[in-house]
Amino acid sequence: MKGGEANAAELLRLVEHELANEVLPQLSGDLRYRARLILNAVKIATAELQADRDLSTAIKDALGPLTASAIDAPDTSGKGAADQVQALQQMLRQGELDADPQLFEALVCIAEARCKLVP
Amino acid sequence: MTATLAESRLAQHKTALEDFLATAAEADAVDLDDVVPLTGGAIQENWLLDLRFHGGAHAGRRQVVLRTDAASGVAVSRSRAEEFALLKAARAAGVSVPEPLWLCKDPAILGKVFYVMARVEGTAAPHKLMKDKELGGDRERLATHLGAELAKIHSIRPPQAALPFLGEVPAHPALATVERYRAHLDRLGALSLPLEWGLRWCERHAPDCAGVTLVHQDFRTGNYMVDRQGLTAILDWEFCDWGDPMSDIGWFCAKCWRYAHPELEAGGIAERRSFYRGYEEAAGTRIDPQVIAYWEVMAHLRWAVIALQQGERTLSGEQPSLELALTGRIYPPQLEREILRATAPDRWSAAR
The missing domain is CATH 3.30.200.20 (Phosphorylase Kinase; domain 1)
Structure with missing residues (x-):
């Protein structure tokens, strides 16, 4: 039971449904193109709301061991995920992770997860 | 009026x-x-x-x-x-x-x-070309013609007194490109490890350039016009520069510009060999497929960087546009996946 109040994700899902089934079929030309843009934006927002935590976890899981070993210590310094990614970025540019299979696997996992969020 | x-x-x-x-x-x-x-x-x-x-x-x-x-x-x-x-x-x-x-x-x-x-008659719209097989005439012939046209563009070599704005001729176009894209990413504040991975691969495997020429830099399906008979005009010259001519071939053949027909490796319209044949006959040179494969990775990197720049144009408030925001949001993940597919660890050469 949800008490009759739709949350953000549910509202977006309904907007998507209304746009796709009621509005889009009535449109043509430039307006139809623009409505399709809106529909795509809603789809991405819906998927992201649903998967955001999953994606963050996936990225953390995939990169966590790498960043810990890459910066030669576990992340106990309070550094955020962005700092860890930045450390990996610098190591990549300096050639310290060339053809690294562990990083490659992590990047593929993340790329696949990101692709699932776009129409 | x-x-x-x-x-x-x-x-x-x-x-x-x-x-x-x-x-x-x-x-x-x-x-x-x-x-x-x-x-x-x-x-x-x-x-x-x-x-x-x-x-x-x-x-x-x-x-x-x-x-x-x-x-x-x-x-x-x-x-x-x-x-x-x-x-x-x-x-x-x-x-x-x-x-x-x-x-x-x-x-x-x-x-x-x-x-x-x-005015030139015809259409450049990719979705029309993908849908209507009659448009552009015989597609293999169209690809051969496009290859020959690109070779003519590449016949323009530095120096050219009429094109002083093109500036310095890069000593090593591929490495200069890697450097430029890293700078673009830094300016955007974009932290993309797949793009960094791809750029490092491109840095490690950068081919030598046989000779710098004028490069169109947006020679692809969508930027040439056709009618029912064939090609009518090459369009969109706003990104021209001095560069490695093979980069234009990689851009034309890259998967991201094949639209609804990824199996047709020459711009989604024909087989790659038809395009190559037109180019080789007109240019009098042979195309090295391995070099083109390199420039196709670079093409995906370039399009990803451009997509992020377009997204930033709207996120920065410069130009409110849902279309630009979606460009920056939709394309990079797919391009990252393509870049990773082409640069798996077994495709790295031994350290130099």
């Missing part, structure tokens, strides 16, 4: 434009009868003009295209004056381009620089 002309942004400049055209065409007078806005992308405005020339070499009715900057032009592309010079150079090299007619640098006429070129 027609309703379209009266409502257009050109209406207030009608007399000044007619006077400019009369002087430029050495006519007694010119009447601007109608204008139709044409699609021109986010950076330029294109207008189809219906003109009547009185006297002079162009006497009679003529349709031309006027091209100028859109309100929200971006600094990365060539200016209209530079584009006009490039069109002239391309036409002199025998490339199929709309005939460049007149350049106007006087801001008093339209409020911005513009040029006028001949």
